[in-house]
Amino acid sequence: MRLYLASTSPARRALLAQSGIEPVHVAPGVDEDAAVAAVASALGRDLTGPELVAMLAIEKAAAVADAPLADDAAAPAAGAPIDGFVFGGDSAFEVDGVLYGKPHDPAVARDRWRQMLAAGGGTLWSGHCVIDRRRALDTTDDRPGGAGRARTAPPVRTVDASGGGPLGLAGSVADVAPGGSGLVADGDRVVAVDSAVLTFAEDMSPEEIDAYVATGEPLEVAGAFTIDGRAAAYITRIDGAPSAVVGLSLPVLRSMLLRGFGIAWHDLWAL
Template sequence: MRLYLASTSPARRALLAQTGIEPVLVAPGVDEDAAVVSAAAALGRDLTGPELVALLAVAKASAVADGPVAGEPVDGFVFGGDSAFEVDGVLYGKPHDPEVARERWRQMLAAGGGTLWSGHCVVDRRRAVDATRTRPGGTGRVDTVPPVRTVDASGGGPLGAAGSFGDVAPGGSGLVGSGDRVVAVDSAVLTFADDVSADEIDAYVATGEPLEVAGAFTIDGRAAAYITRIDGAPSAVVGLSLPVLRSMLLRGFGIAWHDLWAL
């Protein structure tokens, strides 16, 4: 069974590959900044961490699911994901600029840590499925506890299904099903070492590693030595929560994790 990854992230691909899944990588082509600005304007307020990552995960998965890949219709499941790091109520995306990365590290270390929000969306685009199905998984749905909470995406207003995650607390997670998709948010609370020096920050930023990752760090690289504790799924900090993705497929569509293995 094929899994399309609506991302060109090497970290997300590596996470899946190490579990035996070889995804088809597709650049989603989503203007993330524009999507967030539009949603915030419609709401009249800033998006929360869970809302932001869920919104962008849905946008990425939808962009790939609704278009051809290499000239052919999508046939399988499409996964889109997004991440943001929250410190003292402020959401941090990719810093891009070295000085921005340095300042974020100073703020993160002063706070002692923060919450990594990880958004997920899986869209069912299998071509050989029951066309009468009205909910994720249909009769094949696995009724585990807690189940996927079914929602009407239109009830979330400008956020759609992403508007269902207002009650997710740091360290928590949530799953909802809407039509042909399951959307989820997972989180992990991180604690940083309390003795990281300015020289260490400068040396780390100089590597370029933190410039294009959410929060200006990644635990599957040089920053791992500066993080003393993770409360939550470590894979969520890398780019997607493997346990949550497994639950989305199982609870939402009745698909076992090993069904996606590249044997």
């Protein structure tokens, strides 16, 4: 069973590999800023954390799942038809009601660290979307799951994406509270949002901030930190799945596959 990773994040790919899954890596090519701006304009307001990460996760997964397929199905390489599940993910860090993406610039990263330390911590929002693109299904299989397939129904909250307005299916997980999670299904896709509340060290000095930013590590990650790198020493507590902070919640992804499609986690292991 193949899992296609619609992401350019090396952290997500490494996290899956460490869990025994070797995903097929496909860049989604989504203009995230434009996508967020379009939905925010239609709504007439900024997106919340759960809305933003769920919407972008859906956009990324759909960009790969709905792309034209080549004819060569011989190998799970570039150009081969998709045959399996497509995963899209996105993350954002929220501090005192403000959402932080990738800082890019060292000065911005230093300023964000000062704000995060002043607040004491924040909430990491992690959006997930899994789209079923299996090319051949056994219709005699009586296992649970198979969102949108004949004779089956996903044991997750089933919704109609059209009821979410400009947000679509992402609107159905907009009520997730900090530290909580939610899963919904519609047709051939399952969408989820997970979150983790982080607490930072109270005694982190300006010199430590400068030293960390100088490494370049925080510049291209949501919230300007990673827990699987140099910033781990500055995070004193995580309430939630640690993997959600890295880039995707492994427990939630497992639940999406099992409860939404009847696929066991070990079915994706590279043996």
